[in-house]
Amino acid sequence: MRLSLRRTTWRVLAGVAAVLALMTTVSTNSAQAHGAISDPPSRVYGCYERWAGDWQNPAMAQEDPMCYQAWQADPNAMWNWNGLLRDGVGGNYQAAVPDGTLCSGGNTAGGRYAALDEPGPWQAKDVSNTFTMNLLDNSHHGADFIRVYVTKQGFDPTTQRLGWGDLELVTEVGPMPTSPTTPFQVSAPGRTGHHVVYTIWQASHLDQSYYHCTDVNFTG
Known part of the structure; x- marks a missing residue:
């Protein structure tokens, strides 16, 4: 007893x-908050938004399997949704973030976000070919610029890891003032179906760059 x-x-x-x-x-x-793309939500922010208040729910495994595998790999990634960054890159983004590791920022933070690079059925938000993105800048860092890339037609996020050769630069905006929420327009013509929108946010306060994969479904 x-x-x-x-x-x-x-x-x-x-x-x-x-x-x-x-x-x-x-x-x-x-x-120590920083920020992320909140709408359409980046992979890590979307997982946090959907499950942070219900992280023990076994339904996650069936309803949101990619968030579930990311949670199992490292739950700290979800709680640190706003820390997917690298310091001191000096603009050499492709060297700092090799092919296959774009969604994790080149396995930054000791590989904390590595599960975000896994291909699979990530939840995708329906958008038109011209849509609004929102940067959640909750530390008021501002932006020297935000570069927005979109995968080329034919790339399959469910089976392929993202590489630089899979992307096309479609938008660059900035400089942008410090603000808790910053919307901007993106246009990606000629695409249908599931794509990845890849953003590089170069913060204004120091040489700090943020990397986010956002899954969207272009409805035409």
Whole structure:
């Protein structure tokens, strides 16, 4: 009886410790917040938006399998949705972020975001070929510029890892003022179906660049 009670107590304490660790991560993350593409949502922001308040729900595995595999790989990626960045790149983005690692920012942060590079059925938002994107800049960093690339027709995000050769630069905007939310227009003609929109946000406060993959479904 005592042994069973001890085991139960340890399980409860372990569960509390896990929750406290996640709460500490969220608190620390909020204090050092940066930003992300929030609409259409980047992969990491979309997972956070859909599941942060329900992260123990087993339905995630069936309803959102790519977020589920990312959560299993490293839950800290979801809690740190606004930290997908590299410092000191000096504009040499392709050298810093090799093919196959674009969605994780070149496996930045010790590979925390590596699961975002996995091909598969990522949830995609329906958009027209001209649509509005939104940068959630909750630290008011501003932007020297935001470059927006879209995958070429024929690329398959469900089976292929993203490389620079798969992308076409369609929009560059900036400089942009510091603001918690910054909308901008994107036009990607001639595309239908599931595509990846890839953004590089070069922050204004220092040499800090952010990388985000956003899944969209062009409806024509």
